[in-house]
Amino acid sequence: MAQLVNGYLLFWPGSPGNIKIEDLSQSSNLRIMSNERAYGWDFMEFKSNIPLDNEDHGILSPPYLYKIMCRRSGPRVLLLSTGKKIVDVLIEKEINTTLSPNLRPAHLKINDLVHLIVKSPDRYLLTSVYCRTPAYGADLQSLSMFGDDVGNAELFREIMDRMTAYRCGLGRLRDRKEIVRLGSDGAISFFWENERRAKEVESTLNYLKNNNLIETDWNEVLK
Template sequence: MKLSNPPLPKAVFAGRLCRIRLEGGIDEVLQRIAGNREPARLNDISGTKWKSFWISFPRALSSGDEPDEYGNFIYPFLCRVSDDRYIIASTDSNFVNFLIEFAEIENLVDSPRVLVDRAARDLVLPPLDENGKSLGRRYTLGAVYGAVEGYARALRNVSFFGDDIAEAELFRYSLNQISVNRLTLRDPNVDKEVMSINATGGLDFHFRNPAQLNLLDALTGFFRNNQYIEWRRGRTWEPQ
């Protein structure tokens, strides 16, 4: 008998943008994991283009995990599919790494290059339209992480936090000395943090309800339309 899945937890989900070079896509991934068993069921999330699924692994993926009443270690996943490109996330990014490794598809998964440094600068000084007018800022910066040359040429990590740090004079002054490697974006229309993303497509977001997933779709569309995401051929997957 196929067991029903529990509701998705309201929690921080972490994972990655990736491209999967399998004809069967995520369905084939789930079949590879299941082997001779029935694969996990993909569930549509109402009002969104996202799907969810739960995977039962033969052992705990992190210390302290408890099996369910049937002795299974099950973990929730969220998935967004667009052609051969995916967002796959779970309550721990290591679970996504294990999913890829358990399916033995490391050589078939590509990671993008995400131009977070350029995105951060555009959100501080928005680009101009063809008439020379500012396009304005659709999103605000809630956090920026980067590296800066310190004394004795040592590489130092820096981070800035705030409701809209692009308005902070200290951040604007420091930006030319920073190489941004991760940023967190907020949607001022709803006054909510939408997503944190790094330069290789690792991301995290707080799943509260399906509407949060639509905000995430709009933000990834913003990145795509502004050409902040570059896909690379070959084996570029690496654990986040």
């Protein structure tokens, strides 16, 4: 059954080499789930004394356990879970208290990505676009657009040069099914289903890397 997962693309600045799962799991609140490693992904269990995923206090009691999905490549890592707050707390309160230098989110050039896809839709299309609209001042500060192919809409093409996109959804060109949503702050969300979906998400990140749309030292294709 598909499950929505949220998290970040991060990098380890000044890393002496490949980041290891042991580097990420030094906290006593993290446990490597070694028996669940699959198609290049690692899984960890995160133990928290406070609820992070809208749990009912009257039914559940601490500790609260959360599954963490992790994909590593060189000094870069994807960290995902069933809620963005889980990953925020995981990074700030657990991983970055034991890892030095700290993990940092990658900057994704979403506005450039949107323009690239509109002009050259060879692999992907836009299923959603979130934009700031500085050209309109305080009268109109932001816009959100959704559809099967936002970049193909005449209205969007007419106004896109007066907007700055900071988040978007990417879908497959062949069947218009959304693959992943990406944010300029490195945020990533998608429906975790199977190996094919995991590989599709990795492929979209490689597409960004190959088009110089990731601002880190991301120089290797995910393997």
